[in-house]
Amino acid sequence: MGKQDKHIYTAPVTADCRKKKKAYRVLMAVFITLFVAGAAGLLMISRNMRNEKKRLQHLAGIVAENHNTATESEQDGKIQRYQQLHRQNKDFFGWIQIDGTDINYPVMHTPDYPEKYLRADFECNYSFSGLPFLDYRCTENSDNMLVYGHNMIDGGMFTDIAKYKDEEYWQAHPVVKFDTLCNQYEYEVMYAFYDRVYNADENVFKFYQFVDADNRQAFADAIDSLSRKSLYDTGVTAEYGDSLLTLVTCGYHTANGRFVVVARRK
Numbered sequence: 675m676g677k678q679d680k681h682i683y684t685a686p687v688t689a690d691c692r693k694k695k696k697a698y699r700v701l702m703a704v705f706i707t708l709f710v711a712g713a714a715g716l717l718m719i720s721r722n723m724r725n726e727k728k729r730l731q732h733l734a735g736i737v738a739e740n741h742n743t744a745t746e747s748e749q750d751g752k753i754q755r756y757q758q759l760h761r762q763n764k765d766f767f768g769w770i771q772i773d774g775t776d777i778n779y780p781v782m783h784t785p786d787y788p789e790k791y792l793r794a795d796f797e798c799n800y801s802f803s804g805l806p807f808l809d810y811r812c813t814e815n816s817d818n819m820l821v822y823g824h825n826m827i828d829g830g831m832f833t834d835i836a837k838y839k840d841e842e843y844w845q846a847h848p849v850v851k852f853d854t855l856c857n858q859y860e861y862e863v864m865y866a867f868y869d870r871v872y873n874a875d876e877n878v879f880k881f882y883q884f885v886d887a888d889n890r891q892a893f894a895d896a897i898d899s900l901s902r903k904s905l906y907d908t909g910v911t912a913e914y915g916d917s918l919l920t921l922v923t924c925g926y927h928t929a930n931g932r933f934v935v936v937a938r939r940k
Contacts, residue, residue, distance in 0.1 A: 832923035861937035
């Protein structure tokens, strides 16, 4: 064995080899650091989203607790169940709910700060999920109220809106309840479709610019454009004088994609 050992070849450790090993160790250290930081970031986001859900459930509990169909009345022109939320935050506009889904949220409105609740919670603290909010151009009397909400990986906010891509889902959830501070409304789903945010110079119908129609023909043209986009026929349509509700969330089918559901007030 001793004689054989003398003939075992051992490559000399050159300066080049040492540099490569050092670079490898540095790269591994960077990779591990990034991995740990990324994992910690994901855990923090996950924890924050769970906390945000709990706060939203608390708000829903306040609404449910204040809602008694036998005794509910209006005070100062406002529906009783929503007065507490409005006292807490004057940006509160209404409440949206779709039975059989996770959608059961306050809707905010800040005409002077259009995207305030894109990343803010009900207490106006930073929120990854944000809150559904009404387009700054809209009022309760608009021909079409547009409400925006995030499409969240955890299924929160407006994730369920994207499920209207399937006709069977619409059949199971054909009605959207959207109360304002002073009125209770129900809407029948008319159209569901994929779309996107367009460049300013693109000469196409842009669903997010339809808030109020100047006349009967303009309203009819908008309805025609919306109906042609729809993935399926619900049998529900609208005519001049009807009030619409458009729910918008992110669609991942294309860059700046959106998924849109349009409903008509009953």
